[in-house]
Amino acid sequence: MVSERLTVSQINRYLKFLISGDPKLKTVYVVGEITDFRRNARSGHCYFALKDSESVIRAVMFAGTAQYLRFEPENGMNVLVRAAVTVYERDGSYQLNVNDLVPYGVGAQAVAIEQLKRKLLAEGIFDEAHKKPLPKLPQTIAVITSKNGAALQDILNILGRRMPQVTVLLYAVSVQGENCPTDVAAALKDISLHRRADEVIIARGGGSQEDLKFFNDARIAYAVYDCPIPVISAVGHETDVTICDFAADLRAPTPSAAAELAGSVADETAQRMRQLTSLARRALQQKYTAAQERLFRYALPSIQRALDDRVRLLSQREDVACNYAQRIMAEKFRGRQQKLESLCARAEAVNPFSVLRRGYAVIGDEQGKTLRSVTEFVPGQTVNVRLQDGKIKLQVPETEEL
Structure with missing residues (x-):
C-alpha cells in the first residue's frame, strides 16, 4: 500500500500547525548564550541564536519589542528569554x-550601565587628562539639585560657614x-553657555x-564632559557610584563632602597666602x-661728616653775616651820631641859655x-x-636912650 504523497510545503505547514497549536510552546522560558547576534540597521529587528553545550536554536526579536531593551545584547552573554516557538514555513525551520x-x-540595568561605561570610556569621556582643576578662589558656585532636598541645605550650611563670600546659584532640577x-x-548647558559660575x-x-x-x-555624562567649568559630582552616599561620578572632574562621596571639597582649594590658597605673607614679612624684616x-x-x-661740614659752612x-651786620650797624650809628651832633650844635646856637652862658641876661617885667627896648622901661x-x-630883681632908677 502506497502512503499518501505530501509536498514539502504541506509538511512544513503541518509542522507549523502542530507547533503553533501546542499551548506549551506558546510561552516558553529559555536560558542560553547569545551567538551570531546582529541588528538590522534598516528594520531594527534583532537576529541571533541561543546555544548551550549541546544544541543551538535560532531566535528573532522584532523591532517593536527590541526598542524597549534597556541594554544592548552581545555575543557570549547569558540571557533568559520569554518567547513563542514558531515555524518559519519557507525554510522549514x-x-x-x-x-x-x-x-x-545579572540585572538588565547593571548590564546596561556596564555597556554604557565601556562606550563612554572608549570615547574618552572619563579621561583623566580632560579633568579640570578646581578654582583657587571661586566667587560663584552653581548647585544642581532639588530645591526641597536635604542635600541643598547641607551644601548651603557648609559653604556659608567656610566660604561666606561665595555666591550660591541654585539650579532646581x-x-x-x-x-x-x-x-x-x-x-x-545653561551654565556652560553663560559662564554663570566658577564651579x-x-x-x-x-x-x-x-x-x-x-x-x-x-x-548627563556628555553634558558634564562638555562643561568648561569644573564639576563636582555628589550623587548618593559613599558606596554609590554613578556614571555622572566617572564623568565629573571630581567625585565627592556625599553632598556635604562636595561643599567641603569646593572650599578645600580656597582653604589651601588662603593658607598658602598666609604662609607667603609670613615669609614676606620675615624677608622684609631681615632686609x-x-x-x-x-x-x-x-x-x-x-x-655725620657731611653734617659737620655743613655746620662749619x-x-x-654766620660769622661773615654777623661781621657784615656789625659794620653796617656801626656805619649807620656813626652817621646818625654825626647828624645828631650837627642838630645839637644848631640847637645850641639858637638856645637862649647858651647866650646867657656867654655873659648876657634876659630882662622881663x-x-x-621880655623887655627888649629902653622905651619899655619906666623909672x-x-x-x-x-x-x-x-x-x-632890680628897680629901674632912670632910663636913657642912645
Whole structure:
C-alpha cells in the first residue's frame, strides 16, 4: 500500500500547525548564550541564536519589542528569554519569537550601565587628562539639585560657614524620574553657555539603585564632559557610584563632602597666602635689619661728616653775616651820631641859655614879658633879670636912650 504523497510545503505547514497549536510552546522560558547576534540597521529587528553545550536554536526579536531593551545584547552573554516557538514555513525551520530578553544572573540595568561605561570610556569621556582643576578662589558656585532636598541645605550650611563670600546659584532640577537626565543636562548647558559660575556641584542624597539610576545616563555624562567649568559630582552616599561620578572632574562621596571639597582649594590658597605673607614679612624684616646695619656701619659716618661740614659752612657764613651786620650797624650809628651832633650844635646856637652862658641876661617885667627896648622901661619899675644860673630883681632908677 502506497502512503499518501505530501509536498514539502504541506509538511512544513503541518509542522507549523502542530507547533503553533501546542499551548506549551506558546510561552516558553529559555536560558542560553547569545551567538551570531546582529541588528538590522534598516528594520531594527534583532537576529541571533541561543546555544548551550549541546544544541543551538535560532531566535528573532522584532523591532517593536527590541526598542524597549534597556541594554544592548552581545555575543557570549547569558540571557533568559520569554518567547513563542514558531515555524518559519519557507525554510522549514523553527525558531524562538522573543518577547522579552534579560541578562541571566545579572540585572538588565547593571548590564546596561556596564555597556554604557565601556562606550563612554572608549570615547574618552572619563579621561583623566580632560579633568579640570578646581578654582583657587571661586566667587560663584552653581548647585544642581532639588530645591526641597536635604542635600541643598547641607551644601548651603557648609559653604556659608567656610566660604561666606561665595555666591550660591541654585539650579532646581528633578533628581529622580524620567525628567532627571534632561533637567541636569539642560542646567549644565545653561551654565556652560553663560559662564554663570566658577564651579558646579551636582548633588543628590542617598537612595536605592533604582532611585540613582537616572544619573547613569549618557546625556548627563556628555553634558558634564562638555562643561568648561569644573564639576563636582555628589550623587548618593559613599558606596554609590554613578556614571555622572566617572564623568565629573571630581567625585565627592556625599553632598556635604562636595561643599567641603569646593572650599578645600580656597582653604589651601588662603593658607598658602598666609604662609607667603609670613615669609614676606620675615624677608622684609631681615632686609630692614640688614639695611639698618649697613646704614649705621657705612652711611651714618658719611652723613655725620657731611653734617659737620655743613655746620662749619653755616657757622662761617654766620660769622661773615654777623661781621657784615656789625659794620653796617656801626656805619649807620656813626652817621646818625654825626647828624645828631650837627642838630645839637644848631640847637645850641639858637638856645637862649647858651647866650646867657656867654655873659648876657634876659630882662622881663613882673608879668613875665621880655623887655627888649629902653622905651619899655619906666623909672622906678621893678624888673626881673634872668642870668645863666638864676634870677635877680632890680628897680629901674632912670632910663636913657642912645
